Amino acid sequence: MRYFFIIFSLLIIIPLALFAIEKENAIYVLPRGPAYSHIGLGAPKLENVYLKFGNRVKIEEEYSHGSIKWYLCSKGPVHFYLPDAFVVKETGGVEYDLKGNIPIGKEVVDKWHALPLEYKPTDLIPVPKEYRAYGYESRKLLLRKEAVEVFIRLIENAEKDGVNIRILSAFRDTRYQSYLYFNSIRRYGIFQNEVAKPGHSEHQLGTTCDLTTSEIGSTLSKDFEYTAAYQWLQDHIIQSGIFLTYTKLKGKAIGYMYEPWHYRYWGKEKWEFFREKYGLFLSR
Ligand SMILES: [Zn+2]
Structure with a gap:
């Protein structure tokens, strides 16, 4: 009887284990493009493999070639090579319950941690026209409800001090990020550090x-750093729970450029933490 259970368990576990190994584990993140027959950006492209944004591939092997990481990938029976810059690995990220929005401030997203590519908060609302940058009024700018209110209050407080601040860019889905990323690669090559990989923005x-x-x-523009608006922001953002992500020091440390x-x-929560620590107040 005992052997029966062991054999029975193995029959169940082995197919499950095979299934887990078979799971595709990376997502192609360029809008579209060919795959390589060998390692190297100058290698011949495969005629029969043409990948599109969101295509899942399986990583079979990893190689370091110069300073580029390459993967031997497969999609069904076909094998090909892709540089790390073209895919987002599904493993290594943070597991989220995608049924709801990730609580603000709890999201982990940087050069090493990706959000699920399909993640899109459900409480996005348009930024009212008057807070969008001059000339960009027709742009569709979305932010989560709580964030819209905070940024509007910030802009209005600046206005009271005679400082003009407007929003140029807000929420981006991964498909749009993919186009920006691809354009930057086309311009500067795969070592570009201007645009984050889809999932990493x-x-x-x-x-x-x-x-x-x-x-x-x-x-x-980088000239934003020398404006009255930038100066005003440095004196007021923390009280609102807003932080500059890519400071000069941090930008260098994490491999992105400085973005004032x-x-x-x-x-x-983060603002509360700072208030307790430094005695800051939200309304001035
Ligand atoms: Zn940005």
């Missing part, structure tokens, strides 16, 4: 904005 959270001001013609325009709202 804080813009997917719906709590992050790129800000600008009329002083620099409402553009996205990129601000993430971390939620009331």
